[in-house]
Amino acid sequence: SSELTQDPAVSVALGQTVRITCQGDSLRSYYASWYQQKPGQAPVLVIYGKNNRPSGIPDRFSGSSSGNTASLTITGAQAEDEADYYCNSRDSSGNHLGVFGGGTKLTVL
Amino acid sequence: QVQLQQWGAGLLKPSETLSLTCAVYGGSFSGYYWSWIRQPPGKGLEWIGEINHSGSTNYNPSLKSRVTISVDTSKNQFSLKLSSVTAADTAVYYCARALWGSSTLYYYYYMDVWGKGTTVTVSS
Numbered sequence: 001s002s003e004l005t006q007d008p009a010v011s012v013a014l015g016q017t018v019r020i021t022c023q024g025d026s027l028r029s030y031y032a033s034w035y036q037q038k039p040g041q042a043p044v045l046v047i048y049g050k051n052n053r054p055s056g057i058p059d060r061f062s063g064s065s066s067g068n069t070a071s072l073t074i075t076g077a078q079a080e081d082e083a084d085y086y087c088n089s090r091d092s093s094g095n096h097l098g099v100f101g102g103g104t105k106l107t108v109l
Numbered sequence: 110q111v112q113l114q115q116w117g118a119g120l121l122k123p124s125e126t127l128s129l130t131c132a133v134y135g136g137s138f139s140g141y142y143w144s145w146i147r148q149p150p151g152k153g154l155e156w157i158g159e160i161n162h163s164g165s166t167n168y169n170p171s172l173k174s175r176v177t178i179s180v181d182t183s184k185n186q187f188s189l190k191l192s193s194v195t196a197a198d199t200a201v202y203y204c205a206r207a208l209w210g211s212s213t214l215y216y217y218y219y220m221d222v223w224g225k226g227t228t229v230t231v232s233s
Contacts, residue, residue: 031212033219035154042203042226043154048219049212065215086154090209090218096167098144098156098207098218 003091004032004101011107012077020072020104022087030089032070034063037084037103046085047072074106082108111136113224115204117189121231127191131204131224132184138162142207143187144220145178147200155200159207160187194231201226 004024012018022032031050035043045054047063060075074081087101117129131143145157158168160178168176177190191198205220 030216030218033217035220037154042223043220044223045219045221048221049217050215054221084153088154088156088219090216095170096209097169098146098159098167100146100154100156103153 003099004087004089006085006087006101006104008102009105009107011109012074013109014079015076017073017075018077018106020074020085020106022070022072022101023068024089024099024101025068025092026089026099027065027068027070031065032063032087032089034061034070034072035086035088036081037086043086077106077108079108082106111206111222113204113206113222115202115224115227117202117227117229119228119230121194121229123195123231123233124193125231127194127198127202127229127231128188129202129204129227129229130186130188132186133206134185136206136222138182138185142167142209143178143180144205144207145189146203146205146220147198148203148226149197149200157189157191157202196231199229199231201228203227 034047037043051063091097091099112134115131139162142159144159160166175192180187204224206222207220209218
């Protein structure tokens, strides 16, 4: 079982806004990072830190955090955003272990 | 631009040892945590472990008894060995570069560069 909990699937209409959430105790002290993975490809970092996007990631992707919940928001979802999204952090044990959420399958309708 | 190139055997028999290497091109080796992640077919990402340039390691407790991650700073390479593999170890294995630190109120931890992945199949 994962220490970070994500909804397995979320859908959004083309052009609308969608929020993908990640819950876990470690998120009270860690910023979550978010990764997009399309079929047959390696994950790609889309959000890190408080709300930072790597070069090349569209500004429709944003991140936020409150309490034990981190969120990835896509404002104006595009067809190419359909993918699996994973959150990532260290665990809450203090043993410096990495942990991923179970992933959210985003469908753009 | 930093790139990670990974390689290793793709087909193993049960009880054999998985061995993968990841080479770092175009960037510094120090100051980062060099990580291994795997993804079984149709499933999510699983963190295996990491090593820094000085050789300090952290491992997933569920794999710790079978995993060794090592580093060769002279070649800018790091490696994964997983012993006594079974069919449950069948997965795509990724290497990645991780950053870990703290800002004013929070810690940050993220993997900004990934290898393309190596498919490892364990079958008799």
